[in-house]
Amino acid sequence: MHSASRSRADLPNVARQYWRLTKPRVTQLALFCAVIGMLLSVRELPSLARVATATLGIWLLAGAAFVINSMLERHVDAKMARTRMRPLARGEITPSQALLFSLLIGGAGCVVLYVGVNVLTLWLTLATFVGYALVYTLLLKPNTPQNIVIGGLSGAMPPVLGWAAITGDAPAAAWVLALIIFVWTPPHFWALALYRADDFRAAGLPMLPVTHGPELTRLHILLYTVLLVAVSTLPYVVQMAGAPYLLAALALGAVFASYAWRLYRAYSDTLARATFQYSIVYLAALFAALLADHYLG
Numbered sequence: 001m002h003s004a005s006r007s008r009a010d011l012p013n014v015a016r017q018y019w020r021l022t023k024p025r026v027t028q029l030a031l032f033c034a035v036i037g038m039l040l041s042v043r044e045l046p047s048l049a050r051v052a053t054a055t056l057g058i059w060l061l062a063g064a065a066f067v068i069n070s071m072l073e074r075h076v077d078a079k080m081a082r083t084r085m086r087p088l089a090r091g092e093i094t095p096s097q098a099l100l101f102s103l104l105i106g107g108a109g110c111v112v113l114y115v116g117v118n119v120l121t122l123w124l125t126l127a128t129f130v131g132y133a134l135v136y137t138l139l140l141k142p143n144t145p146q147n148i149v150i151g152g153l154s155g156a157m158p159p160v161l162g163w164a165a166i167t168g169d170a171p172a173a174a175w176v177l178a179l180i181i182f183v184w185t186p187p188h189f190w191a192l193a194l195y196r197a198d199d200f201r202a203a204g205l206p207m208l209p210v211t212h213g214p215e216l217t218r219l220h221i222l223l224y225t226v227l228l229v230a231v232s233t234l235p236y237v238v239q240m241a242g243a244p245y246l247l248a249a250l251a252l253g254a255v256f257a258s259y260a261w262r263l264y265r266a267y268s269d270t271l272a273r274a275t276f277q278y279s280i281v282y283l284a285a286l287f288a289a290l291l292a293d294h295y296l297g
Helices: 002-021 024-040 048-072 095-116 119-140 158-167 172-195 197-203 208-212 214-231 243-265 269-296
Strands: none
Touching (some): 024 158, 095 119, 172 197, 172 243, 197 208, 243 269
């Protein structure tokens, strides 16, 4: 009797641990970008049922990819202060349990996308799954300091997935959105890598600050940020958006560039952390500005 009561009491904690495996904070940003792609793909508001179904399918497969990533990196996660509390690193969930969970939610995501959305979105999302969970995690992250650059393509895919979910197509405009995220990813992640360099060094991961030093990393952040500001104007150049978006993109980019410049000139962990945090605000605000321009312009 007491054992059964204890098991029931543990259920919320177990559910929390499985939820954490899906890296919900990272998934939220990916889903936001996917929904932006859905909303930008057509002039009028798309069907809310279609948006909800596509979001569910993409979320399930994204969550499955993060579970596989956590499973494969559990020994590395255990060595890092930032990640050692993750369920697999602590042994609260076993690799076989994680694999089964990934198969269940990933399979459910495939069914949702195939039945409720379209085949193109299913295949693109599966390709993103393989790119992140296997190619990035197994081949790129442990072997090259350019891991976040090359592997950034998987993280850049959500707007393309969202666009395809509504229109059944992935035109150049969708890839412009992906390009913005692709160029945004290195300065975003390298800012974190700078103030977490000891973590990555302890884990044996060849992140740029570990292999080439903080000075070169700060220069790369600055150069990629300048490139990002230029790339962020492409929606205006290709007539996806008008002047209000362009002004917002330049203003947001100027703030990002000022962070990168200050980080390059006078480093501190506090400034690196602030740069990382602003980079998230920047991407969300940039896409929100693009959406506002699309429907209000």
